[in-house]
Amino acid sequence: MDKREMYDHFDQMENDLLALQQNLHDVHDCLETLRKRNMSLEIENQNLRERLDELTKTASDGGDEKTRLSKPRLNLEKLYEEGFHVCNYLYGKRRENDEECAFCLEVIYGTKK
Numbered sequence: 001m002d003k004r005e006m007y008d009h010f011d012q013m014e015n016d017l018l019a020l021q022q023n024l025h026d027v028h029d030c031l032e033t034l035r036k037r038n039m040s041l042e043i044e045n046q047n048l049r050e051r052l053d054e055l056t057k058t059a060s061d062g063g064d065e066k067t068r069l070s071k072p073r074l075n076l077e078k079l080y081e082e083g084f085h086v087c088n089y090l091y092g093k094r095r096e097n098d099e100e101c102a103f104c105l106e107v108i109y110g111t112k113k
């Protein structure tokens, strides 16, 4: 392989790398979208389960222990602790450096229903 060939080869590798980088970027975006979607579905699923529980044991016995967080709130708390926003403003976004978010805390620990 002469010098010129080597340079051509190097250029080609560089182009390949750039293309690969673009691909990685696309896949990353795709994963990000899926992750958000998954989070939404997980929460929605929890909410529906909770609602189903409420409906199935309507009159059976009076609800006590309201000191604990409800399941959907526990789920939100889990997501929050994993480093994601659960508030309406930044829902599904990562919390940079685990910053506290008053809106998220309001959603999780705010007025109980």
Ligand SMILES: [Zn+2]
Residues within 6 Å of the ligand: 085, 086, 087, 089, 090, 091, 101, 102, 103, 104
């Ligand atoms: Zn937030």
